[in-house]
Amino acid sequence: MTQALPIALMACAFAPSFICFFLAEERTRLRNSINIAGALLKLVLIAFLLEGVARGMVYETRLQFVPGLYLLLRVDALALLFVTLSAFLWLVTTVYAIAYFGGKPNLSRFFAFFNLCVTATTGIALSGSLITFFLFYELLTLSTWPLVVHKGDEKSMAAGRSYLAYTMAGSAALLFGIVWLEGMTGPVEFARPGALANIDDWTLRAIFFLCVGGLGVKAALVPFHGWLPQAMAAPAPVSALLHAVAVVKAGAFGIVRFIYDIYGIERVAELSLGLTLAVLASLTIVYGSVRALQQTDIKRRLAFSTVSQVSYIVLGASLAGPFATIGGLVHLVHQGLMKITLFFTAGALAERLGITSIDQLDGAGRRMPVTMLAFTVGALGMIGVPPVAGFVSKWYLGIGGLQAGQPWVILVLATSSLLNAAYFLPLVYRAWFRPPAGDPPREGIIEAPAALILPGAVTALASLGAGLLAAFALSPLGWSTLIVERVYLP
Amino acid sequence: MGALLTLPLLELTVGLPLAATLLAIVSGRFSSGLVLGIGPAMLALAVLLCLAVGSHGPLEVAVGGWAVPLGIALGADGLSAVFVMTGAIIMPAVALFARRAFGSDPAETTQSFTFWPLFFAMWAALNAIFVGRDLFNFYVALELLTLTAVAMVAYGGTAAALRYMIFALMGSLAYMTGVALLYASAATLDIGLLSEAIEPDRAVVLAGGLMTAGLLAKTALFPLHAWLPPAHGNAPAPASALLSALVVKASFFIIVRIWFHVMPDAQSPWLVQTLGLLGACAVIYGSLLAIRQGRLKLVIAYSTVAQIGYLFFIFPLADGSAFALPWAAGAWTGGIFHALSHAFAKAALFLAAGLIIEALGHDRIADMKGIARALPMTMAAFGLAALSIMGLPPSGGFMAKYLMLTSALAGGQIFYALVMIAGGLLAVIYLFRPLNAAFAGSHVPEIAPVPKARQTIPLALALIATIIGLASSIPYQFLQIGLPEVLEGGTE
Helix, strand or coil: CCCCHHHHHHHHHHHHHHHHHHHCCCCCCHHHHHHHHHHHHHHHHHHHHHHHHHHCCCCCEEEECCCCCCCEECCCCHHHHHHHHHHHHHHHHHHHHHHHHCCCCCCCHHHHHHHHHHHHHHHHHHEHHHHHHHHHHHHHHHHHHHHCCCCCCHHHHHHHHHHHHHHHHHHHHHHHHHHHHHHHHHEEECCCCCCCHHCHHHHHHHHHHHHHHHHHHCCCCCCCCHHHHHHHHHCCCHHHHHHHCCCHHHHHHHHHHHHHHCHHHHHHHHHCCHHHHHHHHHHHHHHHHHHHHHCCCCHHHHHHHHHHHHHHHHHHCCCCCCHHHHHEEEEEEHHHHHHHHHHHHHHHHHHHHHCCCCCHHHHHHHHHHHHHHHHHHHHHHHHHHHHHHHHHHHHHHHHHHHHHCCCEEEEEHHHHHHHHHHHHHHHHHHHHHHHCCCCCCCCCCCCCCCCHHHHHHHHHHHHHHHHHHCCCCCCCCCCCCHHHHHHHHC | CCHHHCHHHHHHHHHHHHHHHHHHHHHHHHHHHHHHHHHHHHHHHHHHHHHHHEEEEEEEEEEHHCCCCCCCEEEEHHHHHHHHHHHHHHHHHHHHHHHHHHHCCCCHHHHHHHHHHHHHHHHHHHHHCCCEEEEHHHHHCCCCCCCCHHHHHHHCHHHHHHHHHHHHHHHHHHHHHHHHHHHHHCCCCEHHHHHCCCCCCCHHHHHHHHHHHHHHHHHCCCCCCHHHHHHHHCCCCHHHHHHHHHHHHHHHHHHHHHHHHHHHHHCCHHEEEEEEHHHHHHHHHHHHHHHCCCHHHHHHHHHHHHHHHHHHCCCHHHHHHHCCCCCCCHHHHHHHHHHHHHHHHHHHHHHHHHHHHHHHHHHHHHHHHCCHHHHHHHHHHHHHHHHHHHHHCHHHHHHHHHHHHHHHHHCCHHHHHHHHHHHHHHHHHHHHHHHHHHHHHCCCCCCCCHHHHHHHHHHHHHHHHHHHHHHCCHHHHCCCCCCHHHHHHHCC
């Protein structure tokens, strides 16, 4: 029975995807019900699994490819952290997407690939071996492409080309690294990494850079981030999912797995790979923020903000020490909640008020107060203002930096926070304190439909909750602490 | 299960399509219906053959009870069984697809009368090669195969057919000379007897080289590939599918038989590296040319030139991984996996391209905007098959690439690993060009209607190419039955 659980978890998103491929375009109601039912069912399953894993259970399913090589799905604490986030955000994004697209064409195709993308993300989270991870990692690449080019205009097609060029090159590097490693150790399972001791240091370093570099393309590590701002050409629900869970997080999650479950954080530190990666992540954090500051388009500013924020996760993972790790892991969730809030609200603004660039924001708070309130919560969280979740991440990362003997990390965090404030606060200021533009200024609240507005509000509340209730065991922080305790105190 | 061995399975896999050829000639306008009976029968035969080989190991029969060296033998090991099975799935699928183009309805043409005898003769020739145990039989089957293939290419244009025929005839000549040399020194052409009798002296190596050179021309390995793109690119879609999926694989199959079963000891570093290097050139050169093509079918045809290159990596790689890699299947299995998944994927690609041509009346990629909205199922098939060609998971093409990459890196042959990675990236470029066009724009283009039922055929083939990757343990285990002795150290 427990063997079937990982499969059931995958099926929650895969079955709706499969059905959508064959569903006629006009079966809107059926399509929506199936999608939402899948998402709800997944959350129920996850609740059950959370309880089991908290007690120390591990759920596994294996399928043999060729002798010795397995498709291995494994539910452990780290996997659940990511799965829970993606399942929750899948539900809200589905609701949002249904409202966002309304009666536009090609929606069966859209939801088929959208759900396939979620399936792939779940697969990445549950992967128990390198080959399984790579399989779902590629599935994610491919299922995201039709979403990026969904609109079909020249800009989306160019974004799709750029996306493929970056991610395919990254995948090639990753595959090369994986096969190189497995050629020496045999197939690698995360729980039982092969005998790395016999491999010389430089080979290990080379493999690490190939794999982490390949993963870094999706995690938008500088200089591999070029595709992400371009991919903004995609519809808002796609951007939301791309930036919060699916693609960039898959890269970051892969880096975490690679450091902790293959090399081991001690080995990574010994080879001075941790420090190198931490420096690279810090550069990305600062560079992304500076670039964000230069943008005038809201979605592009958010995109560069993602470049910066995702590297917090990488930074936390690459520093040796429990606090840094907790900070990185918890930011995986926190950034997802906050960033999806920002994208939901930016999409709603563009859809309802036609606002795409920053100078159009004047007075938006009066016309869409709920939306702008949610946006403000997300923005404050990104800056790191307590009690929003982002503060918790930064706090733990800072302490982690000190604990790892790298006090400069505090400086990076401070610089980044200042820059975050510099590029988010003007938006908040314009929306609330400047009079609406236009002559005569347009007035009246236009917060509708609910399905377009509420998802942003819900995720904003969730980011507040994750910060306020951080002390609880089932909060993102509590769960990350549990993961880290299991890593450091086996 | 013992009852299986009493059935004349091997004789029938060759005899039944041969009989169907004759029937197709006499039944004229009704011949397009023959496949409805022959197809399932052949599929059943292939299943029985797989069961027999799976439960009893390699089979061998002397036709008519005349034992070798007097009579001729047919045999089947795991390799034969999977190829016969592949043929038994692809041939009927293509036939069902072709019934519209070459059926008696709506118009009777020369093509509709000649296609079916050629089709069944091709099937007989393929199976004769897959279960052949004798180098001379290979020659006969190969000639029959070439004849049918050239005729099918001629549907698309006589210039391409002529070019193909010149290459093929030169190939036959070289092969036959090699066979004669071998007969002169060993006095037998039976594979089993040869492998015991043969000493790798200069005459034998020369014979092997001549046979291989001839077969390379028929397999279209770089630099002998020039005939393939016009031939496969201009033939009618069902014919292209058969040619790219199966016909070029048959001559490759013989090369594998020669070097791994007949004269494994004659493999020299010089030979294996030459074949590997030619393969590498084919991968890079074919892919680069595929990128530059403006017509979809030519892209697919050049892709075949490139994909054939990978097959020849098994020579350098199987050599390097002959030491124990207990968990990896080794390069040999990877290479065969590649041949199988390429067969399904390439057949799917050509059939999908055929449907696009029927819908639009042309196959210019630039004018294909939005075809994914008009033919979603066809483009799904195209995309799925493309994944296998690009070597992306979870397809059979990925599993093949993974196995070959692993043995390349484990054996220290990084060059081939780099070529495989580069080839995969190039394939992404040339296959995403049509996909890009298919998704572009927002209107639904006007097309001639294409029945859904026919669209399912390429989709089914593409799905099989994917399943080979997901359920790879089944073909893998089959391929270990009667594995060449030289390779046995390389697996468990």
